Amino acid sequence: MATMKQVAEKARVSTTTVSHVINNTRVVSEDARERVLAVIQELRYIPSAVARSLKNDRTHTLGMMIPNNSNPYFAEIIQGIEDASFKLGYNIILCNSYDDPKKQAAYIRVLMEKRIDGLILVSSGSDEELTQLLADEGIPKVLVDREVSGVVADFIEADHEQGGYEATRYLIGLGHKHIACVAGPDILLPSGDRVTGYRRALQEAGLEFKSEYLIHADFTSQGGFNAFQQLLALQQRPTAIFASNDLMAIGGIRAANEAGIRIPEALSVIGYDDIALASFSTPPLTTIAQPKQAIGNLTAQILVNRIVDPEAPLRREMLKSSLVIRQSTSKPEA
Structure with missing residues (x-):
């Protein structure tokens, strides 16, 4: 790999001049600049981002921490953030905590060592170490979807309570009175907010909330499969189920198929997120679409x-979700 010294020797200038050309830190004659740029191209010289950051205190790199990149929702959020960051002149280093707060804190230390200019965090829950680490570090940060207690930062979220309310209200509007909810982990705020919206819609419609109709699972297809199996084994089976994410809904549809329960005729299913896969499930999934592109751009x-x-003053932005009607929901059977 070529060095700055080799570039300088070949371009017949000092290493200081090469540095000024790369970093635009001082005016260099047009002739010298052209020679340096030509040699950089010829030798395929790649300047050290760390060395440059020591000089101008910027690496133009952002760190991003997500809970689980096997969840298509996070993959689509990453794409939006990465596209917007690239247009703004920043690269992304991505870390995956696999829903482990300890691993999350360890990775954030690694990102700090890489001299990132800013941090995007979709939290996997918090512990004392994470809270202390984020509170101590003066690095610019944006929290997405999930706040971390004790950490003051810009915060962007979608309106999860409204989304849960809209999903349930739509099922009630179709005529359903026995509506269950497969919620995400109860330690996560978005899960709780979606359940709050579900319960608000039931209450407004004068429908009783039944505790056996609320099951918490992890945000996976397997979690949805297991939860639907539990609900479909009840003596009074629900006629509709609101799943707190599309993966759980898709896993649940498989559980219904295995039990010989037809969707949507005998069971309506509505998901949440509108991942790309939702329109390709069988049947295509009615869902609450999160504004993933808008979240990415704004973040x-x-x-x-x-x-x-x-x-600058701290910003808190709440974006609206929207109902997408497909073929997994219908009026209940007479």
């Missing part, structure tokens, strides 16, 4: 603004 913009102006 990148807010973080870059925070890097440029650390003293």
